Amino acid sequence: MNKERHIYIGIIITLTMTLVMTLVLFTQFNDPTWHDVATTFIFPFIYTIIGAIVVALVGTTIADRVLENYNERLSHGLSKRVIQLLGYPDFSHRIQEDLQRSALIQNKIVLDQSTVSREADLVVVSLDLNWYNKPRKELDLETATKLNRAEQELTQIIQDIDDSQALIVLTVGKLDDSAAITKHLKERRFSTIVNAQGRVLSDIHSLLTTLPPRNNR
Structure with missing residues (x-):
């Protein structure tokens, strides 16, 4: 699971850098076509991916803690009682x-x-x-x-x-x-x-x- 988290974090960093570059280009170039592409596709796509990864990270963290607690209870119940x-x-x-x-x-x-x-x-x-x-x-x-x-x-x-x-x-x-x-x-x-x-x-x-x-x- 730690490996997956590192992959998620790497993707978030890459998307964040892409978002920053897109914002810079968006402000530097007054091209209506580029603005339309950025506002209708690039920005929503990046926001969606980042949001999905954040939700996945939070979900896996909570699931790991619940599973760890369950495994501890299971191990204790089957060996120490x-x-x-x-x-x-x-x-x-x-x-x-x-x-x-x-x-x-x-x-x-x-x-x-x-x-x-x-x-x-x-x-x-x-x-x-x-x-x-x-x-x-x-x-x-x-x-x-x-x-x-x-x-x-x-x-x-x-x-x-x-x-x-x-x-x-x-x-x-x-x-x-x-x-x-x-x-x-x-x-x-x-x-x-x-x-x-x-x-x-x-x-x-x-x-x-x-x-x-x-x-x-």
């Missing part, structure tokens, strides 16, 4: 394997099955739930037990997690949409519920790169 994997061990280990296999996200991974870590920028909670499509009061014992346990775990996590930490909840089963904790989770910023293992990496990537800096980091 901390991911914590909580909950159902089978899902957590699969997520860890997928993160390592992708080789795109180079963040530190904390495997802790107990409490939310203050160090974590993103907490990924895996829940072992069954899928159901009937009213809650009609659920079988196993499904109801898993659902109650998951809601208790989520309630504790929501209490422990900081507002500056992002949250992903992964389950191939189903949460109760009418439950207070589910509604709260859906309203929480930088949080999402994922029902497919294959979507987790894209959501992790998205949250890591859009989450605001924490503690001036």
